[in-house]
Amino acid sequence: MAVAEAFDHLRRSALGCLCCGARELRRETQIVSGFLAARAWGGPPQITELATCPACGLRFFERGLSDAETARYYRGYRDAEYVRSRWRWEPFYTRGQHQALLAWTHSPLRTEAVRAALAQSGAPTHYASALDHGGDQGQMLAAVEADRKAVYEPSACAAAQGIARYDDAARLPGGWSLILSCQVLEHVSSPAAYLRNIAALLADSGWLYLEVPNEQWRPAPGRETLRAAWLKQLLRWRPLLMFADLLCTASRIKLGRLPPFGFVAMREHLNFFTAASLRAILARSGFTVDSCGINRAGQLFAVARKFATVDAGSDRTVTTIT
Numbered sequence: 001m002a003v004a005e006a007f008d009h010l011r012r013s014a015l016g017c018l019c020c021g022a023r024e025l026r027r028e029t030q031i032v033s034g035f036l037a038a039r040a041w042g043g044p045p046q047i048t049e050l051a052t053c054p055a056c057g058l059r060f061f062e063r064g065l066s067d068a069e070t071a072r073y074y075r076g077y078r079d080a081e082y083v084r085s086r087w088r089w090e091p092f093y094t095r096g097q098h099q100a101l102l103a104w105t106h107s108p109l110r111t112e113a114v115r116a117a118l119a120q121s122g123a124p125t126h127y128a129s130a131l132d133h134g135g136d137q138g139q140m141l142a143a144v145e146a147d148r149k150a151v152y153e154p155s156a157c158a159a160a161q162g163i164a165r166y167d168d169a170a171r172l173p174g175g176w177s178l179i180l181s182c183q184v185l186e187h188v189s190s191p192a193a194y195l196r197n198i199a200a201l202l203a204d205s206g207w208l209y210l211e212v213p214n215e216q217w218r219p220a221p222g223r224e225t226l227r228a229a230w231l232k233q234l235l236r237w238r239p240l241l242m243f244a245d246l247l248c249t250a251s252r253i254k255l256g257r258l259p260p261f262g263f264v265a266m267r268e269h270l271n272f273f274t275a276a277s278l279r280a281i282l283a284r285s286g287f288t289v290d291s292c293g294i295n296r297a298g299q300l301f302a303v304a305r306k307f308a309t310v311d312a313g314s315d316r317t318v319t320t321i322t
């Protein structure tokens with residue numbers, strides 16, 4: 001029986017880069033958002049670090065979430081109460097923005113991008129079975145033809161018509177010919193453990209379509225020691241912290257850079273991938289990569305196939321025989 005390695009969600013860089021394993025990482029001080037801290041573990045905003053891997057370009061927050069914190073955070077994800085409580089910390093997360101996000105989630109542009117990426121990678125046009133893992137209502141399955149379609153979604157959410165729904169990971173059967181994992185990997189504390197689980201759910205030589213946001217930005221100008229001292233002070237002034245968060249978020253999203261002494265608040269996205277980092281983590285998690293790049297919807301994607309036998313030789317996997 002394979003036993004997952006002891007993964008420390010508070011020190012995620014303990015074994016090096018989460019994707020390629022490189023030990024030398026650059027570090028900078030960042031802030032955990034008040035909303036995430038309150039909802040996941042009932043705490044105030046706090047300091048964390050963002051690690052950057054010079055080898056593969058992955059950026060990731062040092063702190064992640066435990067299983068219990070993840071369950072707390074994603075319970076009733078994006079329902080009315082979620083929007084109200086998020087608004088208390090992030091007045092810029094308006095109802096209009098929330099609706100725009102939901103509209104994008106269900107847009108045909110996204111499914112067309114999946115269809116095109118799979119076709120371009122030489123993937124089959126028809127599958128015996130297809131699973132959308134963490135897929136909301138399973139709307140992305142409209143991109144593929146399959147005899148049997150299902151969605152795995154732990155948060156309470158009805159599946160689209162003709163799609164079976166699983167909400168309990170323990171009851172999820174394996175042997176899938178195709179798995180879609182869209183906009184999930186950036187949320188998980190241990191991406192390698194997540195992908196090994198996906199590999200275990202796939203049939204031998206089964207296909208994976210993996211998609212994450214393409215989020216890149218230039219770091220904040222200014223001396224790191226001064227910036228760290230400033231961010232610690234900022235934690236004490238909630239209105240100023242909220243204003244600075246708004247400024248930094250707008251600058252990063254709209255302009256692709258942070259203002260001087262700016263910061264990236266840790267919210268739901270714990271990991272920021274590059275094509276090189278996706279390739280690296282897939283290769284270490286039991287997959288061969290067929291294609292990887294930016295899809296038509298502007299998202300970073302990879303199409304990969306499971307090795308016939310999952311490589312248990314990764315330095316992150318501990319296997320015991322019972």
Ligand SMILES: [Zn+2]
Pocket residue numbers: 017018019020021022053054055056057058277280
């Ligand atoms: Zn790396």
